Amino acid sequence: MPYDWTSSEPGATALELRLWPHQSLPPKGFAAFILATFTMATLPLYGLLGTVLLWGLLPFLLIALAGIYYALRRNDRDRQILEVLTLTPQDLHLVRHNPRGPEQEWQCNTYWARIALHEGGGPVPNYVTLSGAGREVEIGAFLSEDERKALYSDLSGHLRRLTQTPT
Numbered sequence: 001m002p003y004d005w006t007s008s009e010p011g012a013t014a015l016e017l018r019l020w021p022h023q024s025l026p027p028k029g030f031a032a033f034i035l036a037t038f039t040m041a042t043l044p045l046y047g048l049l050g051t052v053l054l055w056g057l058l059p060f061l062l063i064a065l066a067g068i069y070y071a072l073r074r075n076d077r078d079r080q081i082l083e084v085l086t087l088t089p090q091d092l093h094l095v096r097h098n099p100r101g102p103e104q105e106w107q108c109n110t111y112w113a114r115i116a117l118h119e120g121g122g123p124v125p126n127y128v129t130l131s132g133a134g135r136e137v138e139i140g141a142f143l144s145e146d147e148r149k150a151l152y153s154d155l156s157g158h159l160r161r162l163t164q165t166p167t
Helices: 027-048 052-078 145-163
Strands: 003-007 015-019 082-087 091-097 104-109 114-118 127-132 135-138
Touching (some): 003 145, 015 145, 091 127, 104 135, 127 145
Antiparallel strands (some): 003 015, 082 091, 091 104, 114 127
């Protein structure tokens, strides 16, 4: 699961949820993919060694490889998202660290906070939102559908425990 719960200290009531997109291509896999792509793309050119035609085709191969390299690097930079939700008995605080651009923050009293799972009508299926303090914010939109369902279940359980008043 690309999210985890931590508490600040044992027995503490404050919890922190950290969410990030799944990183499916590690650096070694990236290097292997680029090398394999280059090798497979040059196979047809080996028959053209020593001819002028090789020099006519080689720039197009290198441009295509550079395009793949750029696209993968850009995708890696765009996945550098981190959402941190801090839950305390008094308030919820959500901070989204964007790959480009400013951080986004949302804060609400825990008692008035509501979590919702929108099965349809959102930008993705099973869209999870938090609402309170006059705003509704998304959380974990980059997670898979099953992960969003699990997040909703976990988050609603933790929120329910925090808002229950001891008798």
